[in-house]
Amino acid sequence: MSESGLPQQERRQVRLRVNNVLQEAQVETRCLLSDFLRHTLHLTGTHVGCEHGVCGACTIIFNGAPVRSCLMFAVQANGGEILTVEGLAGADGALHPLQQAFHNYHGLQCGFCTPGFLMAIYAFLQDNPDPDLSDETIREAISGNLCRCTGYQGIVEAVRHMLRETHTVTQGRAGGERE
Numbered sequence: 719m720s721e722s723g724l725p726q727q728e729r730r731q732v733r734l735r736v737n738n739v740l741q742e743a744q745v746e747t748r749c750l751l752s753d754f755l756r757h758t759l760h761l762t763g764t765h766v767g768c769e770h771g772v773c774g775a776c777t778i779i780f781n782g783a784p785v786r787s788c789l790m791f792a793v794q795a796n797g798g799e800i801l802t803v804e805g806l807a808g809a810d811g812a813l814h815p816l817q818q819a820f821h822n823y824h825g826l827q828c829g830f831c832t833p834g835f836l837m838a839i840y841a842f843l844q845d846n847p848d849p850d851l852s853d854e855t856i857r858e859a860i861s862g863n864l865c866r867c868t869g870y871q872g873i874v875e876a877v878r879h880m881l882r883e884t885h886t887v888t889q890g891r892a893g894g895e896r897e
């Protein structure tokens with residue numbers, strides 16, 4: 719029992735790699751992965767909206783797949799590999815093309831949902847490196863994330879422009895411009 723009379727929470731050691739940095743900490747077994755990232759590791763880019771798996775704001779990449787970090791306990795991530803929105807930018811601080819596209823094409827307003835969208839689209843592009851640019855495909859890719867501000871049009875445009883630019887660069891390189 720704790721001093722408050724409540725049962726003492728069991729604690730476990732977790733060891734995992736986050737944005738390519740090895741992290742180790744003692745956590746209560748009830749601690750959500752989203753809270754662990756935000757409060758223990760101070761990676762507050764991962765946002766928490768609904769806390770029950772609906773809004774997608776807390777999306778991260780866990781062992782290569784997008785997951786809602788509010789639906790996992792930190793202890794379940796032990797031994798895993800995590801990418802959060804903080805890991806998207808380059809070591810020199812240069813924005814990831816997705817982040818730049820959101821900036822250029824007004825993919826955000828208040829920005830609360832943005833980290834979740836970025837991580838969801840990042841995962842979609844890992845699985846579909848050369849998707850078509852239709853509204854339908856892009857809206858399907860972001861259908862698991864909710865935004866209260868944008869009406870989604872800016873987000874769809876940002877993704878479409880990023881894909882178009884990426885495609886152009888890839889085509890250019892394939893045509894002999896490779897460094």
Ligand code: FES
Nearest residue numbers: 767768769774788
């Ligand atoms: S905070 Fe996790 S899905 Fe909404």
Ligand code: FES
Nearest residue numbers: 827829865866867
């Ligand atoms: S930009 Fe405000 S919730 Fe999406």
